Amino acid sequence: MAKKKLKKALRKLLKEEAARNAATAGSTAQGYGYGQEADDNATLAPLNAGFLSGLGLPAGFGSRRTEQFLLGALLGAAATYVLSNEEVRSKLVKGAMKLYGSVAGGIEELKEHMADLKAEVEAERTGE
Numbered sequence: 108m109a110k111k112k113l114k115k116a117l118r119k120l121l122k123e124e125a126a127r128n129a130a131t132a133g134s135t136a137q138g139y140g141y142g143q144e145a146d147d148n149a150t151l152a153p154l155n156a157g158f159l160s161g162l163g164l165p166a167g168f169g170s171r172r173t174e175q176f177l178l179g180a181l182l183g184a185a186a187t188y189v190l191s192n193e194e195v196r197s198k199l200v201k202g203a204m205k206l207y208g209s210v211a212g213g214i215e216e217l218k219e220h221m222a223d224l225k226a227e228v229e230a231e232r233t234g235e
Contacts, residue, residue, distance in 0.1 A: 189195050
């Protein structure tokens with residue numbers, strides 16, 4: 108039950124943030140014609156803000172350290188899930204082996220192509 112309420116509140120916050128961004132984008136896009144530039148601070152503000160900045164959380168949750176901690180915790184949880192679930196792990200290994208096979212095949216094709224080019228250049232050089 109708490110998950111549903113949390114998801115609903117998160118969706119509401121994301122919709123509000125999207126509405127604010129749309130309103131801000133509409134107001135900053137007007138009035139800048141050819142050769143005119145927007146204020147750098149206004150343009151880069153979304154880039155400088157962290158990924159938790161728009162969620163309306165208390166000030167301590169928006170700090171860089173907290174964001175790094177949460178990102179590390181999420182990555183650790185994902186790694187734990189992948190390494191502990193045998194089905195997911197086997198699919199991941201199979202996918203990695205397919206990727207390795209295709210990359211190795213591509214490298215061999217490139218080597219063969221380079222050998223052909225060297226042979227052609229040598230043939231032209233000797234005049235055959």
